[in-house]
Amino acid sequence: TPASLMARWAAAADDPGALGGRAWAVLGAGARGPVVADLAADGPHLLVAGPVGSGRTELLRSVAASLAAAARPDRRGVVLVDGGVDGRDGGGGSAGGGTGERAGEGLRACTDLPHVSTHLAANDPVRMREFAQSLTAELKRRAELLGRQGFAEWHTGRAVAGRMVAPRGAADAAEVSGEAAESEVAAGATLRLRPAKAGARPDPGPPLARLVVVVDDYDALLAPALGSPGRPAAGSVVRALEAVARDGERLGVHLVAAVRAVERVAETEVGRRAGLRVVLDPPGGGVEDPAPGRGELLGPDGKVTAFQAGRVTGRIPRTATLRPTVVPLEWDRMGDPPTRRPVRELGNGPTDLALLASALDRATREVSAERVPSLL
Template identity: 25%
Template sequence: MTKAHSLATAPPSSGAVGPEPSTEAEDGNPRSANTGRFQVILTLVAQTAPALAQAGMIWYVVGQGRWMLLLLLLPSLTGTLAMVLLSLLRAHRQPLTAPSARAQLGYGAASDRASLSTTTEDRTRQDLTELAADPGPRLESRLSGSGASGAHGQLWQGIVHAWLSASGSAAPAVIGIRPDHGPLTIDLPRDGPHALVAGTTGSGKSVFLQTWCLALAASQPPDRLNLILLDFKGGAGFGLLARLPHTVGCVTNLDLDRAVRALNGLQRELERRQRLVARAGVEDTALMADPPARLVVVIDEFQALRQLLPDYLDRLTSLASQGRSLGMNLVACTQQTMGQVSAQMRANMNLGICLRVRDPLQSRELLGSSCATAIDPACPGLGFLEQGRGPQAFRTCPAADPQALVEQIIKAGRFCGCRPPAPLFSPPLPEHDPACGKILWRSGRPLIPLGHMDDGVLLHLYRLPLKGHTALIGPPGRGKSILLALLARSLLPLMQPGARPEPCFDLRITRRTGHGYSSRDFPGPVPAPPHDRQNGNRGLVWILDDAQDLLDPLCRDPLAPLLQEALGQEGATVVLAVDTANALRRPERFSRRLVFPCGERGADLAAGIPADQLATLSTRVSAIPGRCLVLEAGLAIPLQVFSLAVKRMNP
C-alpha cells in the first residue's frame, strides 16, 4: 500500500483538531485507546508531583526570608511547569494518532515496507513449497550428467574427466537445486572463502556437509584438494568420508588428544604455507608455479569444539583471518551461531548457509531475514544461502549411495595413480610400538632406530646417533634395559666378519651380575691399524646397564677407571643407564639424556624434564613402559621405545 493510497483513504480533517468518535472503531481496538488515555494521566501526575514539591520549597524559603535560595528554585519550577504544559498540549492533540492522522503524518512508507515484506515472505514460502515438492536429482546424477541416479558403473570415469579438466584455483561443488530447478553450485574460494552453516537438530546439517565434501572430492583430484574433518558429534557424520583419498585427517570428540594434534597441525600448516608464499615472492598460493593443495577444514558441531577445547580456538581464528591467500578454507557447522562464533572469525565468513532454525534472531544473523524459521521440519535439507545478494532457497541433493560413491572416487584415484597425501597430523604415541626401521650410516657411524618420537603433531622415527655420550635415567622397570638390549641387538650383527659396511669401532657390553659386573668385548671385523687408534679414527662403543655403582668415585671395581677413561676419550661413545640423575656425578659429559619419568615431580625436574612438559604428562602416560623424553639441544621430545620380548640385556 503506497503513501498516496493512504492519503486517499484517510477521512477529511476539519479545521479544529479534536477527539473523533470513530477513532476507536478505526483502530479496531478500543482497549488501545483507553490504554493511551491512562498513559497520558500517569505522565501528567509524574510531571506535576515535582512542581508541587518545588512550590512547597518556595513557600518555605519565602517564610524564612532566604531570597538567594529562591533564585535557585525558580528556574527548576519554570522548567517543570513548561513540561506539564507540553504534556497537556500533547494530550489535547492525541486523536491525531488515529489512522487518518497517521496517513497525514506520512505513515504510508511503513505500509509500503509491510507490503514489501509480505511480498518477500510470499515468495519465500512459494520457493520452499516448490523445493519441498521436488527433491531433485541425486548427487550421482549431477556428477555423471546421465540423469540416472544408479549409474555407478561409469561414474568413476566421469570423476576422472572432472579431475583432468579442473581448475587449480577454483573448488566448485554442485550440492543441490534452486527453486528454478537449476543446480546450486558453491565455489569456496570465490563465494567464501569461509562458510558458516547453521541448523537445528534434524535439519539435515550432517547430510549437507557430507554431500558438500563428496561433491568437492568428485570435482578436484587429491593433489589439488585435501580435506580435514573434525566431527564433534561422535564420528557418525564423517566416518565414511575418512576413506576418501583427499582426507588427510579425521578426528572426533571421542579422542580429544588427537583433536588437539589436529588443531596444532593446522597452525603448523598455516605457518608452512606462509613461508612458501614468502619464498615464492607472491601474495597468494594460486599465483605459485607449484601451489600446495587447497585445504578445506570442515567442522561439525562447532559449539562442542568450543566447549571442549576453548584454549585452541585461536588456531581456527588465525585460519579464518589468514587462510584466504594461503589456500585454506574453513566450513564451520553449528546448531547455534549466536555467542558461539567470535566476531573476529565471523567477520571473515562471507558465506552463510542456514537450514531450519527455531530462533528468528539466528536466521537474521546469517541471512538478514527470519525466513529460515518457515522451513517445514518434515523436509530436512531445505535451507537458504546468503552470498551478499539476499537469501536464496535451495534443497540438498544427497548421494543415493554415499558408500558406493566413495568407492567410485577411490577407484578414480587408483586409475589416475594418485599417491595418498601426507597426513597433516598423526595419532599420539602408542603404548606398544613394534620394532621397525633400518639402520642408517653417517660419517661411518650407524644411526640405530629405537622408537618413535612425538613432536606434538607428527610421529618421527628416532635414530640414536653413536656420537657423544648418552645417559638413560629412570627407576627400575621403566624400559631402560629393553632399550639397551635393542641397541645391542642392532649392533651385534655389524660386528660379524663380512658385515657391510664395516664399522669403525669396537663394541663392549656390560651388565650387572650377582657378584659385580660382567663385560664382553666385540672387536670390529677388521682390526684397526695402530695409527688409526692413536688418531682416534676408530673408537669404542660401550653399552652399560646399572652403571650407578661404577660412576661412584669410591668404587673399587676394575671397570670403574676404564669407564672414567672412556667418558673422557673423544672417540668413545658410552650409552649407560642409571636410576637417578645424581648418579651421573658430572652430567655435562652427557650431551644426550633419555629420561624415564618416575612420577615424583622433584626427581623428574632434577633429571632435566622441563616443568611445562612435566605438567602435560599424566600419571597413566608416565607409567607406560618404554615411554621417555629425549633431552637434547634444549628440546624435550616424548619417545616410545620399540617393544621387544627382552627383559634384560644379555651379551
Template identity: 70%
Template sequence: RLAHPGDPGVREALARLAVEGPRAGVHLVCLAETAAASASSPVTETYRAACAVTPAFRECGAVALLSGDVATTLRLLRVAATGSGAAPGPVGHGTVATVDAVSPAWAERFARALAPLRTAGVPGTRHARVSAPLPPAARLLDELGLARATPASLMARWADAADDKERLGGRVCAVLGAGPRGPVSADLVADGPHLLVEGPPGSGRTELLRAVVASLAAAERPDRLGIVLVDGRAGTTGGGTGDGPGDGLRVCTDVPHVTTHLSANDPVRMREFAQSLSAELKRRAELLGRSDFMEWHTGRELSDRMVAQRTAAPRGSAAGAGEHSGGEHSGGDLEAPPSSTLRLRPGAARLRAQAPPPLPRLVVVVDDLDALVSPALGSPGRPAAGSVLRALDAVAREGERL
C-alpha cells in the same frame, strides 16, 4: 479471518460474494456433499439439498454433479437464473462427461508447478519475471550432472578442472542443493573464503556437510584439494560401521581427498591436530612469502610455460653449424634441434622435478562447532577444545591468503 464454515457470517459473506463477485471479476466455486441422484431422488432434489447446505449455490450459474465409485462421472447442468420465469434449479438433462481422478500427490505437483508463475507484464512492474518451480527433492548426483559416480566419470571431471585456467589453485565449489534454475552452489574462492551452515539440531546440517564434501571431491582431484574433517561432538565416531545419524563426518573418510578426521573425544589427538594445523599455516606462509595463494600459482604457471625461442639460421650456414656442434658438446641443459625451438634436456627436467610440489587447497570441514565452543561437562575433549578452536580461528583469519 479464520472462521468455521458453518458460521452464519461466513455463509452470508459467501452468498454476497456469489451475487456481487462476478461484476468485480471474482468467481466462486462451491462444494457440497449430498446423496447421489437416483430415480427416487432426481437431480432437482439433489440440487435443493445442496442449496440447503450452502445457500450460495442458488446464485451459481452451473452445477456439476460427480458420481461413481471414485467420482469420475460428471454431469454438467445449467441453472435457471433468478427472475428468468423458469423454475429455480437445473435446466434439462445436462452434459455427461468422464473426469480424471488424479491423486493428491499429482495435484500437489501440479499446484507447485503453477504457484510461482506470473504474467510477463510491463518491464519494471511487479511480477515482471516468470520464475520456475522449486523442486520438492534433490539428488546430489543429479545436481552434479553425473548419472553414476564411476572412476571414469570422476577422472573426466578432474581432467576438466585441470584445464580450468581461471582456477589455477584448484576448484572449491560446494553444491548445496537444487534451485529453480539449477544447482545452488557456493564457490569458496568467489563467494568465500568460508561457509557457515546454521540450523537447529535435527535440521540436516551433518547431511548437508556430507554432500558438501562429496561435491568438493567430485570437482577437483586429490592432489589439488585436501579435506580435513572435524567432528566437534564426542562419540560421533564410535565403533559402528553404518552411516547413521551418530556417525557424523566419519562416513566421508573413504573420499581420497580426506587427509585427517578428528573426533573431539581424544585430547591427545586434538592437541596434535591443533599443532599440525598451525604448522601447516606457518609452512604455507613461508612458502608463499608476500604472495597470496592465487598469485603464487599464477607465477608458477607462467614459469612452467616459458619457452626460450630464437630465430632459425639459414640451413647450412656457418652459424647454424656452430650452433649444432655447440649443442652436441656443451653438456648444458639446452639442446638445439634443427628448428627454432629450444628443448629442455633431462638435466633441466630433473631441476623441475626438484621444485616445490604444487600447493593444494585445503578445506577444513567442522561439524558441531558449537560443541567445540561450549563442550559439555565431563566431555573427554573439553581440556583440549581450546587449542583446536585457536587453530580454527587462525584458519578463519589467514586461510584466504594461504
C-alpha cells in the same frame, strides 16, 4: 564413474580462471538447478547454521563429497572435525528425514573418500592437541612457501615458471629455475615461453593443494559440556581453526563450519570472515512443514538462494520382487487361500557416498595422484 571424474578433474586443471584448483561445493537443488558455493571466489569460508534435526551433518557430508568430485586428491585435501562427541545430529539431522543409516557417525561416514586426509573426533585430548599443532604448522609452512604472494598468485607464477625457456646464450636451459629465470628477465634478457606440450621444461615442483577443513558442531568446541573428555583441549583446536579463518584465504585453506545458531559464533573469527552462509529451517512433522535440509544460501553480495540439500548417505534398496509361480492345486485344498512365497530380502544396498568413494579411489589410481598427507 572413474572416467567421468577424471574428465571433470582434467577440465578443472585446464581452467585458467581457477589456478590452484576449483573449490566448488554443490549444496543441493534450487529452483533453477544445482546450488553451488564457490569457496575460492565467494568465500573463503562457509558457515552453516541450523537447529538439531535440520540436516547440518548430512549437508556437510554432501559438501565433502562434492569437493572430492571437483578436484584430484593431490589438488584438494579435506580435513574432518566432529566437534560433538556423540555425533548427535548425524542421523536425526540428515537431509533424508532422520532415517540416515549412518546415524551417530557424524563426519566419519566420509572417511572413505580418498581426499580425506584427517578425521578428528573431539573426545581425545591427546589427538586434539596434536591436530591443533599440526594444523598450525601447516599454516606456517604455507606462509613460508608463498611468501608475500597469495595462493592463486603463487600458482600463476608456478605455471609461468614451468613454461620458461632460458635466454639465448645461456648454458643448460633445462636447469634454470623459476627464480633464476626471473633474475635474467630483470637483467634485460629475452624471455620466451614455449607451448605447454613442447619438450622438457624445468620442474616447478609439486602443486600446493587447496585444503578444506570441515567442522561439525563448531559451537560445541567453543563451549564444551561439563565432563566432556575433549574439554581440556578444545581451546587449542579453536585457536587453530580461528587461524584458518583469519589467514586461510591467502594460504589456500578454507573452513566449512556448522553451528546450531549464528549468534553463538557471531563475534568469532569464523563468524566475521565467513563470506558464505547457509541457514537451515527447523524441522517439522506436518505435511506443510519443510523437510530436513531445506534452507537458504546467503552470498557475499546479499543474494539469497533457497535450496533443498542433497543426501548422500541414503541407501539404495535391494529387495527381490515376488515372481509368479505355478503349483498343482489339490481338490481338497480348493477353498484354502493361496500360499504366498515370502519376499526374500537381499539386504540394503550401498549409499551414494560409498559408490562415489569407490569411483574416486579407482580414478585416483588411474591418474597416480598422491594424496595430501594427514595432520595426525
